Amino acid sequence: MARSDDVVLFDLDGVLVDSRGPITSCINQALAAHGLPERDPAELYQYIGPPLLSAFAELVGAPVDSPLVVRCAASYRERYAEASLTETAVTPGIVDTLAALDGAGRRLGVATSKPRPFAEPLLEVLGMRRYFAAVAGPELDATGEDKTTTVANALRALGATGGAMVGDRSFDMVAARAHGLRAIGVAWGIGSRAELLAAGADRIVATPAELPAAVS
Secondary structure (H helix, E strand, O other): OOOOOOEEEEEOOOOEEEEEHHEEEEEEEHHOOOOOOOOOOOHHHHHHHOOOOHHHHHOOOOOOOOHHHHHHHHHHHHHHHHHHHHHOOEOOHHHHHHHHHEEEEEEEEEOOOOHHHHHHHHHOOOOOOOHOEEEEEEOOOOOOHHHHHHHHHHHHHHHOOOOOOEOOOOHHHHHHOOOEEEEEEOOOOOOOHHHHHHOOOOOEEHHHHHHHOOOO
């Protein structure tokens, strides 16, 4: 196993990128496609981070494995596969931070609830894939893989047993603590400071420039 303190895992949506626009628009298009009312985009921000099937289950009030939830998720993914590549914005300053961490010898990985077949192309298009030794995320046919499992997969791919996890939601902090990682919350994502602290964040940073010191 690698030294436990050299690995830094990053959540994708809300940390490396601002994907609120394409995600909320694709959720609403999926709801409309199945005769369901669209929601105000701000109301949908809370669903950025959790597994997609869980989000739709809550939105439509049906079990996660129900036909309606599965159909909504399929409609979402069909649209998002294209929209994510053209409508997602890189978090200002995050690329410089990745370069600094990489230059300092830290091994970087991504642990995201976004399906890996979407995450990999997005990171490539945005010029960030080269910084990451591993990208972990559920496969398209995975049903409700939680963040703790995704983080375990990322650590396994890196051959590591510890390090730090950088995220913007409670799920990221819970997963970090489950694996003994330093839990670093970011203030520019979806989750509030209260959410991050309640979930066990060791520290919350206001800008990407603060991350190298925070994960040390």
